[in-house]
Amino acid sequence: MSENTAAKEVKRPTARKDMTMAQWTLKEMKRNKVAYVMIAPFFLIFTTFTVVPVILSLALSFTTFNMLEMPDFIFMDNYIRLFLDDDIFITAVQNTLIFAAITGPVSYILSFVIAWFINELAPKMRAFVTLIFYSPSISGAVYMIWGVIFSGDTYGYVNGMLINLGFITEPIQFFQNATYVMPLCIVVALWTSLGTAFLSFIAGLQIVDRSLYEAGAVDGVKNRWQELWYITLPSMKEQLMFGAVMSITGSFGFGGIVTALAGFPSVDYCAWTIQHHLEDYGGQRFEVGYASAIATVLFAMMFGCNIVIKKLLAKVGQ
Amino acid sequence: MAKLRTRKHAVVLNRSVGGDVGINTFLILMGAFMFLPMLYTLMQSLKPLDELWAFPPRFYVTSPTLKNFGDLFRLMGTSWVPFSRYIFNTILIAVGGTFGNLMLGSMAAYALAKIKFPGRGWMFQMVVLSLMFNATVAGIANFIIMSALGWVDTYLAIIIPAWGSTLGLYLMKQFMESSVSDAVLESARLDGASEFYTFWKIAMPMVKPAWLTLIVYSFQGLWNSGASIYVYSEELKTFNYAIGQILAGGIVRAGAGAASTVVMMAVPIAVFVISQSNIIETMASSGMKD
Numbered sequence: 001m002s003e004n005t006a007a008k009e010v011k012r013p014t015a016r017k018d019m020t021m022a023q024w025t026l027k028e029m030k031r032n033k034v035a036y037v038m039i040a041p042f043f044l045i046f047t048t049f050t051v052v053p054v055i056l057s058l059a060l061s062f063t064t065f066n067m068l069e070m071p072d073f074i075f076m077d078n079y080i081r082l083f084l085d086d087d088i089f090i091t092a093v094q095n096t097l098i099f100a101a102i103t104g105p106v107s108y109i110l111s112f113v114i115a116w117f118i119n120e121l122a123p124k125m126r127a128f129v130t131l132i133f134y135s136p137s138i139s140g141a142v143y144m145i146w147g148v149i150f151s152g153d154t155y156g157y158v159n160g161m162l163i164n165l166g167f168i169t170e171p172i173q174f175f176q177n178a179t180y181v182m183p184l185c186i187v188v189a190l191w192t193s194l195g196t197a198f199l200s201f202i203a204g205l206q207i208v209d210r211s212l213y214e215a216g217a218v219d220g221v222k223n224r225w226q227e228l229w230y231i232t233l234p235s236m237k238e239q240l241m242f243g244a245v246m247s248i249t250g251s252f253g254f255g256g257i258v259t260a261l262a263g264f265p266s267v268d269y270c271a272w273t274i275q276h277h278l279e280d281y282g283g284q285r286f287e288v289g290y291a292s293a294i295a296t297v298l299f300a301m302m303f304g305c306n307i308v309i310k311k312l313l314a315k316v317g318q
Numbered sequence: 319m320a321k322l323r324t325r326k327h328a329v330v331l332n333r334s335v336g337g338d339v340g341i342n343t344f345l346i347l348m349g350a351f352m353f354l355p356m357l358y359t360l361m362q363s364l365k366p367l368d369e370l371w372a373f374p375p376r377f378y379v380t381s382p383t384l385k386n387f388g389d390l391f392r393l394m395g396t397s398w399v400p401f402s403r404y405i406f407n408t409i410l411i412a413v414g415g416t417f418g419n420l421m422l423g424s425m426a427a428y429a430l431a432k433i434k435f436p437g438r439g440w441m442f443q444m445v446v447l448s449l450m451f452n453a454t455v456a457g458i459a460n461f462i463i464m465s466a467l468g469w470v471d472t473y474l475a476i477i478i479p480a481w482g483s484t485l486g487l488y489l490m491k492q493f494m495e496s497s498v499s500d501a502v503l504e505s506a507r508l509d510g511a512s513e514f515y516t517f518w519k520i521a522m523p524m525v526k527p528a529w530l531t532l533i534v535y536s537f538q539g540l541w542n543s544g545a546s547i548y549v550y551s552e553e554l555k556t557f558n559y560a561i562g563q564i565l566a567g568g569i570v571r572a573g574a575g576a577a578s579t580v581v582m583m584a585v586p587i588a589v590f591v592i593s594q595s596n597i598i599e600t601m602a603s604s605g606m607k608d
Contacts, residue, residue: 025436032435034513039441042426045482050448053459060459067462114348117341127594129345131587132353138590139583140542140558144565145359148572157358157375164374191352196485196601203601224337238605245449245606253452275454282458283547291458299455306450 054299061293067286078293088269089277089294095182096252096273096298100305102186104251107193108244114194115201116228130202137195146188147261150174178270181262185271188261189254197243197250204239208232237313244309252302255279274298359583362576363387370573386573390581393564393574399552401560408541408557410473415480416536422481423532424525427490428517432503442491446606448484457547464548475548480540486532489600493528494521496603527596534593538586558582 019027029036061078063071082089118129136142149157152173159171174180208231213221216231233240255275262271264279274294282291354377362370364382394401429435430442453460460479461470469475498521506516522529544558561578590597 028436032433035429035433035435035438038429038433038513038517039426042422042482042487043441045422045478046445046448046484047482048463049460049479049482050453050456050484051444053456053463054451056459056462057455110348114345117345129349130594130598131591132349134590135356135583135587136352138538138542138586139356140579140586141544141562141565142356142359142579142583144575144579145355145362148362148576149355149358154373155371155375157377160373160375191355194352199597200601200604203598204605206598207602224333236605238607239601242604242606245446249450249452253454255454278454278458282461288458288462295455295458299451302451302455303447 057292057295057299059292060289061296063289063292065289065292067288071289074289078290079297081290082293082297088272089274091269092272092274092277093297095271096275096301098182099186099189099254099273100248100251100301103189103193103254104248104305107190107251108197108247110190111194111198111243111247112201112240115198115205116232119202119205126202130199133194134198136192137198141260143188143192143257144260146184146191147175150180150184152176175262176267178268181258181266181271185254185258185261189257192257193247193250195246195250197246200239200243200246201236204236205232208235237316241310241313244313245306248306248309249302252298252305274301356583359576359579363573363580365573365576367573386577387581389574390564390577394560397560397563399555403553404555404557404560407473407554411476411480411543411556412537412540414473414477415540416533418477418481419483419486419536420529420532423483423487424490424522424529425517427487427494428521429513431491431494432498432500432516432521433513445484445488445491449488461547469548471549471551471554473554476540476543476546480536483536483539486535489531489535489604490525490528492603492605493525493531493600498524527599530593530596531600534589534597537589541585542582 060071062075063073065071114133118126121129151157151159152171152175154160154163154171156171156174158174159168162168163171172180174184212231212235213227216227221227221230253275255273258266258271258273259276264276265272274297278291278294278298281287281294285291358377361377361379363386364379364384366381366383366385369376369379369381397404430438430445464470464475467474469478502520503516506520507513511520542558543556544562549555561582564578565575
């Protein structure tokens with residue numbers, strides 16, 4: 001191998017006996033300096049508005065910062081107050097976990113199952129069905145229609161029907177009644193949740209090697225379920241991983257739907273999530289230190305959940 | 319080999335009729351759940367006043383009218399800030415944010431996918447990790463950063479952070495890895511082409527589906543952005559925010575509210591219809607390697 005091609009192989013520093021790892025890295029960095037020029041603008045912005053805020057939040061969560069006075073370092077006091085003195089926060093944590101534990105897995109499984117079911121449709125039909133399932137997730141405030149359907153007066157579609165059919169005599173205040181708010185918000189969140197993961201699954205199913213199915217049929221795959229388990233799922237591992245990340249991250253981000261449908265705060269805080277608590281302390285009360293602690297807890301939950309699920313998925317089929 | 323049936327477009331192996339019936343029933347039920355609320359929104363927007371307040375409420379409109387859309391435009395005329403300003407703001411933010419995200423994102427994606435430089439591994443890892451939480455957790459800290467930069471209550475506070483959004487970069491990088499061949503780039507480099515030249519003239523024309531996907535994602539996100547905590551001047555707010563104000567107007571404006579939702583959803587849906595095949599092509603390489 002000539003000197004020139006050896007230097008191109010980045011992962012083989014041991015091939016070079018004449019220089020140390022550090023020298024080699026420095027040489028490679030100099031040789032590829034154009035690459036750093038190319039990524040610099042993006043990473044500057046990404047760092048400033050994504051990485052730094054996360055670190056800043058963590059740092060401020062140990063202080064009493066309120067945007068006006070100099071912050072005092074109070075170590076864990078914000079977290080102690082959150083978990084021991086703030087009953088509403090505990091409600092928020094419970095609701096967030098319920099929300100995420102239902103919408104995450106259900107939306108993930110629905111995305112896959114529907115993508116799998118429509119995979120055998122003719123291309124034009126598949127494109128049309130994709131549009132039907134995907135459009136609620138990109139249509140902005142269209143979920144407000146659920147507020148009309150479940151409106152608390154007799155003009156709401158559901159109340160009107162129920163009264164007309166004689167099941168009830170008085171309209172039900174769906175979004176003012178703690179029994180209904182959470183389930184309804186979860187249904188609406190699921191309605192908007194067939195997004196990026198869904199598209200990724202549709203694409204992934206399209207590129208599974210056809211010959212594998214034929215070979216499988218010869219080898220005794222008896223039905224579509226066996227085909228799914230033995231051929232399709234193993235071939236789509238990478239899409240399944242990406243879809244999981246999208247679904248999990250999404251499952252923590254439905255606070256906006258709750259606010260729009262059930263109000264801020266929802267009745268008896270019955271659908272109050274960590275996102276709402278954060279908005280309350282950060283955006284309205286300007287207790288930035290305390291809000292940063294809330295943000296850090298939410299960050300840890302999303303991030304931890306993703307990492308754990310990713311590790312678990314990586315083990316499947318090994 | 320068990321049963322082998324053919325359909326017009328493909329050979330389908332081992333399919334039971336019972337399974338087909340079950341699957342189609344499920345698809346129709348789910349399809350109805352997804353589609354009917356969308357259709358109901360459209361119906362509401364076409365209903366005259368007496369049908370909107372009919373008892374019992376009816377799903378379908380019997381004498382459709384465009385009056386609600388007329389009302390919507392009249393309401394727009396009465397807003398404190400000229401309504402064209404909200405539309406201008408939305409277009410400025412969506413176009414400015416998307417353009418920057420496309421330029422910076424694809425340049426970084428090219429470097430990460432096609433140049434073997436020290437640090438690319440952990441840099442891409444950071445992009446992947448950033449997909450694991452959403453922007454709400456960074457909101458308050460970002461407000462502090464925006465204040466320090468003096469960007470609070472300016473367009474910059476919305477446009478510039480959009481340039482650093484990671485999902486588009488992630489998809490672009492994965493797509494470049496799978497569809498731009500190293501051999502082509504290598505021969506261009508041997509001919510003395512600079513990295514910027516190979517990026518712009520060779521790699522970028524080969525990844526058009528990924529461009530379109532990045533544009534659609536960025537555009538949809540910005541188009542649907544409503545009230546921002548960084549912007550409080552009325553004249554900097556977006557179309558979506560103004561629509562929200564009309565919706566919040568409540569009962570009197572119910573018809574106009576439905577009309578405004580139809581206007582808002584028409585744009586992203588139209589964009590998706592045009593770009594669907596390209597997006598699916600891009601998504602084929604979206605997979606996440608551990």
